Amino acid sequence: MAQSWSFLDVCESDFRPLVVIELAKSAKAETVEWFTKRIVDKKAKGGAQLLVKPLLTEKEGENIYLVGASHLRLLLGAETVGLVKKCSDNSMRTFTYSSRKTFKDFADDNHDFLTMAECQYIIKHELENLRAKDEKMIPGYPQAKLYPGKSIVRRLLTSGILVQIFPLHDREELKKLCHSWYGRVKVGYQPLDDVRCYFGETIALYFAFLEYFTFALIPMAVIGIPYYVFAWEDYDKYVMFATFNLLWSTVILEVWKRVCATMTYRWGTLLMKRQFEEPRPGFHGVLGIHPVTGREEPVYSSIKRQLRIYLVSLPFVCLCLYFSLYVMMIYFDLEEWALDYHEENDSNLSSLMLFVPSIIYAVVIEVMNRIYRYAAELLTSWENHRLESSYQNHLILKVLVFNFLNCFASLFYIAFVLFDMHLLRQGTFDDYLELFLQFGYVSLFSCVYPLAAVFAVLNNITEIYSDALKMCNIYKRPFAEPTANIGVWQLAFETMTVISVVTNCVLIGMSPQVSALFPDSKMEHVLTVALVEIFFDPVELGIDAKEWLSWVRSRVCLQQRPREECTSIATI
Structure with a gap:
């Protein structure tokens, strides 16, 4: 040649x-x-x-x-x-x-x-x-x-x-990075600027978020240890922890936005014009002229793409979610059968049978996750997204929704259908997905199991060193990808924050202290009031706060007493 x-x-x-x-x-x-x-x-x-x-x-x-x-x-x-x-x-x-x-x-x-x-x-x-x-x-x-x-x-x-x-790889630069990153055990920050220069902004932002999230978990861990030791079995005490959880889950993401913006501005990616991002290699269409860049590139109708998303991909995802819920209900039926079998026989075999439903469910969930991930990749590729960022966002959302349902649906069922706080304290512990699920465990239900943050901190410290080792010595070096933030994962974590606010407010509403304020009301009415207070702010709606409180009290009262009595109660 x-x-x-x-x-x-x-x-x-x-x-x-x-x-x-x-x-x-x-x-x-x-x-x-x-x-x-x-x-x-x-x-x-x-x-x-x-x-x-x-x-x-x-x-x-x-x-x-x-x-x-x-x-x-x-x-x-x-x-x-x-x-x-x-x-x-x-x-x-x-x-x-x-x-x-x-x-x-x-x-x-x-x-x-x-x-x-x-x-x-x-x-x-x-x-x-x-x-x-x-x-x-x-x-x-x-x-x-x-x-x-x-x-x-x-x-x-x-x-x-x-x-x-x-x-x-550059062997000399890699050797220096390895030594400063994980070559010695130290208490301090990671060399994120060096990581960014060698691996690019996407990898550096992941490790920056992992480090930030680990530090953010420390207050929850510090509070969780004494709470676990002295007040864990006292159901009356979890209201304070849930209240702190509300503030924590909201504040940490707002602070992260500022930290992320400061970091990416210094790196130069905050100001990059993403509207000129080139089409990804898998994008196909008729050769034409892009209206913004004026360059010759494939052109594909956005209407066709939207039809594929809403008429094929969305129904498929909904069907998978329904199937996941159906499998979860089968798991609960198996749990109930195992308990009944153990009560009737009370033998070593029956004791072992108690673990069988959980083992089967864990295996089924793992198989379902792998099959769904493969199908999600095929569907997202078939949707023919022009930009790599758009492709990744749609793929992440598909995988995220399915994994969220698989991991947390059973916990919501136990907490808000079975109302079994003791059972809720027994849950199970791809990088951002792991952090996302970890954030869910801590922000949603750590008030009933306060050591969740402690284990998360220990896991993340190990994760930082092990991931750094894998990036430098095991994995093939990835191409750098300039990015200004953690992308759709920011939306995912913010969505989890909203869910955690609702969850912790409902848990507070279920507490004996709050229930005592409404001694004649049923539990669901108390929860209704809590949710109303969450989603509707009387000040934003231009309603007087006293009138709003009067209306709420009358709505709860009408469930239990005649209208005449409720009229007098509402004016208190």
Whole structure:
């Protein structure tokens, strides 16, 4: 194979490998030559204008190539993707090549102006935007059809010709990061700026949120330990803990928003213009002109996408949720059968039978989660979202709703249908999903099991070190993805906060102290009043507070007494 196009008039000593492309061993020579030529071709010819060099390995037949780019190409790419950098006056602005001299630490010979993660992100962006023009098929593979606008990388992946694309590690930088991150046991913050420079903003924000959430759990853990030791069995005392839970779950997410905004502004991703985000490789459609960017790219009707979402995906998710609830009710029936069997026989075998329903339910839930996750990925891909962020948001929401129902539906049933606080104290303990479920356990029902926060803190401390170890030594290095926040997970946690407010208010309404205020009222009436007070603010509605309280009292009273008596009670 000719090597003349591999360096683009750049000497070999200037070549800095950043990304690895592995093609199938059986890939045909004409296919490899065509693909690598498209990578190095000029932008005007539909290429990526990058550098490619074959990697010589001891294993025969391997098709592995190293991809890099000249310093000038990377700077132009930084402008294309809209990277935000710090200027000499300490302001943050979108990088442009024409004004490069105004940016802090910029010099023509300073190749460290862009981090390695940013350089790899630029190369990934250029590779993913290699799209077919006049080609009708992949050369050498007539069955691998192409049409104008189709992502070449995506077609090569789905056809099995392209095995994988991944960024290279920098051994020296990785060694330094490992030592400062998890190489020694210390009490302190993580080197998040270093993590961001090496792995990108998405990974750094995850570890930042994990660290923040761990510190935020400490007050709940500190209060939970003495509460567990001295007042756990006293049902009358959980009102105070539930009240603190209300404030805690609301405040921590508001503080996180500020912490996150401060951090991402310093990193430059808060100001990135996401409206110019390029289409994801899996997006397909008729080649056209995007109305905002003016660039040639696939176009797909948003109406068709919405029809797929609401007429296919949404009914499927609802059906899965119904099936999950049905399985949960079967589990409770099995629990009741096991208890009856144990009471009748009272033997070693019957004692073991008490654990069988829980084991079966846990296995079934795990199988259901895996099947649902696979189906959710297929559906979300079929919906044909233009942006990777939109694709991820829809996928996360599907998985999140199903996992929330699986994990917490039984707890809600025990708490608010069976009213069994003792049974509620027995519950079970992909990264953000684990934190989300953990937040649910702490914010929803920790007032009846106060050690939940303690175990969560211990788990998260272990999680920080183990996840750092996996990122540096076990997992393949991921491509950096600039992001300004934790995305749809912020909405998920905020939704959980609203649910936790309702849950804790209802638990307070069920307490003996609050019930004593309404001695003649049934439990459901007390809960109704609590929920009314949560969702309807008389001040916002322009209603006098005294009139509002009078109306609430009369509504509760009418359930128990004649109207004449209620009229006098309402005026108290």
